[in-house]
Amino acid sequence: MRLTESLSRRALEAPESGIVEIINHARGRDNLLPLWAGEGDLPTPAFISDAAKAALDNGETFYTYQRGIPELRSAIADYYARHFKARLSPEHIYVTGSGMHAIKLMVEALTDVGDEAIYFTPCWPNIAAALGVSGARKVGVPLTFADGQWSLDIGEVERAITPKTRMMFVNTPANPTGWTASLADLKALLDISRRHGIWILADEIYALYHYAGGRAASFLDIIEEGDRVVFANSFSKNWSMTGWRVGWVVAPPELGDAIENLVQYTTSGVAQFMQRGAVAAVTTGDDFVAENIARATAGRDIFCDRLLATNRVETLKPAGAIYAYLKIDGITDSRRAALDIVDKTGVGLAPGSAFGNASDPFLRACFLRNGDQLAEAADRLADYIAKL
Numbered sequence: 001m002r003l004t005e006s007l008s009r010r011a012l013e014a015p016e017s018g019i020v021e022i023i024n025h026a027r028g029r030d031n032l033l034p035l036w037a038g039e040g041d042l043p044t045p046a047f048i049s050d051a052a053k054a055a056l057d058n059g060e061t062f063y064t065y066q067r068g069i070p071e072l073r074s075a076i077a078d079y080y081a082r083h084f085k086a087r088l089s090p091e092h093i094y095v096t097g098s099g100m101h102a103i104k105l106m107v108e109a110l111t112d113v114g115d116e117a118i119y120f121t122p123c124w125p126n127i128a129a130a131l132g133v134s135g136a137r138k139v140g141v142p143l144t145f146a147d148g149q150w151s152l153d154i155g156e157v158e159r160a161i162t163p164k165t166r167m168m169f170v171n172t173p174a175n176p177t178g179w180t181a182s183l184a185d186l187k188a189l190l191d192i193s194r195r196h197g198i199w200i201l202a203d204e205i206y207a208l209y210h211y212a213g214g215r216a217a218s219f220l221d222i223i224e225e226g227d228r229v230v231f232a233n234s235f236s237k238n239w240s241m242t243g244w245r246v247g248w249v250v251a252p253p254e255l256g257d258a259i260e261n262l263v264q265y266t267t268s269g270v271a272q273f274m275q276r277g278a279v280a281a282v283t284t285g286d287d288f289v290a291e292n293i294a295r296a297t298a299g300r301d302i303f304c305d306r307l308l309a310t311n312r313v314e315t316l317k318p319a320g321a322i323y324a325y326l327k328i329d330g331i332t333d334s335r336r337a338a339l340d341i342v343d344k345t346g347v348g349l350a351p352g353s354a355f356g357n358a359s360d361p362f363l364r365a366c367f368l369r370n371g372d373q374l375a376e377a378a379d380r381l382a383d384y385i386a387k388l
Contacts, residue, residue, distance in 0.1 A: 010133050017125060018335060018354025026342040033377040036338075036348040038175060038322065039242040040295065040368035044277075045288050048239060052277035064272040066260045068095025068248070072275045075282045076248055082286070083208065086220040091253040094260070095275060097267040099205055099234025099247035103169075104130045105262045106230055106249060110167045110199045111136040118160050118198075119169040120152060122177055122325070122355035122362065127169050127203075137164070140356060143179055145327075148316035150179035154188045161196055168193065171203040173216050176325045176355050176364040178318020180210065183217040190222055190229070199228045205237055206321040208289060209296055216320050230255070237322065237368075238289045239281040246270055246278050292368065296322050299367035299374050306378035312385045315362075322368040325352070327361055330388035334360050345380040 004012065023036055067073065073090035080086040096102040103126070111117055113135030119127050121140040131138040141160050143150045157168070170189060172181040181189075193200050202219050210216040223229050231250035235241040251259060263269060281288075300317055304324055307313045312329040326349075331337045334351035341363075342348050352362030367374055 010135060014133050015125070015129055019125070019350045021335075022338045022342060022348060022351060025339060026346075026348055029342075029346065031346045032342075032348060033346055033373055033380070034348040035365040035367070035369070035374075035377060036350045037242075038366055039236065040240055040292060040322075040366075041370055041373070042240045042292070042295075044240050044244070045285070047284060047288075048241065048277045048281045051280035052273050055273035055276035060272040060276065062272070064269050064275070065095075066263045066269050067256065068093065068270065069272060069275045069279075072279050072282070075279050079282045080220065080250075083215060084218055084220045088250065089253070091256065092250050094249040094251065094256070094263070095270050095278075096247045096249055096263065097270050098245040099203075099232055099236060100126055100130075101245070101267065102232035102234070102247045102249045103127060103201065103203065104134070105259065105266065106201050106232060106251075107131055107134050107136065107167070108262055109255070109258055110201065110230075112166075114164070115166040116162060116164040117167040117169060118157065118165060120171070120174070120179075122352065123169075124171060124175040124203075125354050125356075127171070128356075136167075139165070143174075143177060148314050149319075150174075150177045152179070152181065152185055154185070154192075157189065157192060161192070161198070165196065165198055167199045167201055169201045169203065170219075171205075173206040173209060173318075173320025175206070175321055176323050176350070176352075176362070178321045178323060178325060180216050180318075180320035183221065186217055186219055187222055190219065190227065193228055197228070199230065202229060202231045203233075204231060205234050208238060209293060209322055210320045211297060211300065211317070212319060235278055235281055238292065239285050240288075240292065241278075241281065244274055244277065246274055295371075296368045298371055299369055300324070302371050303365065303367045303374045303378050306375065306382060307385075310382050310385050312388070322366055324365045324367055326363045326365065328363065328385055328388075330385070331363070332361055334363055338363060341381070341384060345384050347377045347380050347384075 073093040234247035338351040
């Protein structure tokens with residue numbers, strides 16, 4: 001018997017990442033322009049790293065609060081007051097070992113084995129995988145693509161609900177499509193949650209990357225006490241901290257003991273010196289966040305304008321997030337195309353097949369990068385498209 005045959009079905013059925021496949025295929029090559037991953041090209045700024053280094057020098061290397069150090073929980077609450085005008089106490093905040101950890105914890109908290117969870121496709125693949133590994137049944141509701149843009153049919157969400165539905169995952173602005181829910185969309189989804197007693201797990205990590213100006217609409221704008229809404233977030237995108245693996249949950253304080261226990265039995269808490277860096281990020285990093293948003297705004301225009309000029313790319317500029325999700329005339333198999341493109345042009349893209357079958361013709365590129373690199377990548381892709 002092979003050793004793998006003795007593993008659990010959930011472990012064996014955890015899907016391989018279609019994004020990582022392309023990265024592993026081309027990693028380390030010369031002349032590579034890697035737009036495949038959801039991260040910018042700026043390293044973590046010194047004011048954040050220096051705070052973590054100082055904490056290390058001060059010996060902050062012991063076990064710490066499972067819910068997060070008080071200073072960080074308070075600082076995150078203040079962040080929401082500044083950017084969302086939300087009145088949250090530190091008791092609403094729970095520090096986690098990444099945004100992915102936050103999502104996995106809340107999937108565990110909100111669903112039992114066999115429960116159904118709705119999410120909107122195309123979607124970041126980790127949510128479907130997290131549901132599957134946890135034993136929940138994943139139910140994809142497709143977004144509608146028309147005239148180069150994505151939209152949500154609330155009626156389709158209603159029709160997907162069954163007596164087993166326990167949770168709805170809402171990522172807006174969305175990875176990979178850039179779909180950004182209107183306030184009317186959020187009100188309709190919250191109404192569904194209230195009528196059916198369904199939890200909403202809101203991933204608003206890209207809320208500040210909103211190209212119409214200001215931040216995107218948030219459930220925090222409309223929720224009331226007693227609503228079944230929790231939030232997963234991360235330090236990764238705003239403060240260029242993808243490798244730090246620090247995130248947080250926003251949830252009603254009455255869930256605190258359950259969330260704390262889930263932290264205890266997964267990571268037993270985030271390293272205190274890393275949390276000191278996170279405190280510096282969220283308290284003094286607004287200018288750096290603004291710099292990242294400006295880079296993304298410029299990058300979106302540089303990259304998308306060049307490709308739209310080919311008249312072979314159907315997708316319009318996204319309303320939010322940090323990705324161009326490209327439907328290119330002549331490409332039907334995105335996995336094969338992503339491998340061919342990186343081999344022939346050195347531009348690394350994520351295949352749409354990684355985000356769900358419905359999105360197979362699409363390719364995703366992250367534009368939170370240096371403008372010169374994006375211009376070069378767009379030129380290489382335009383030449384490739386011209387030869388299709």
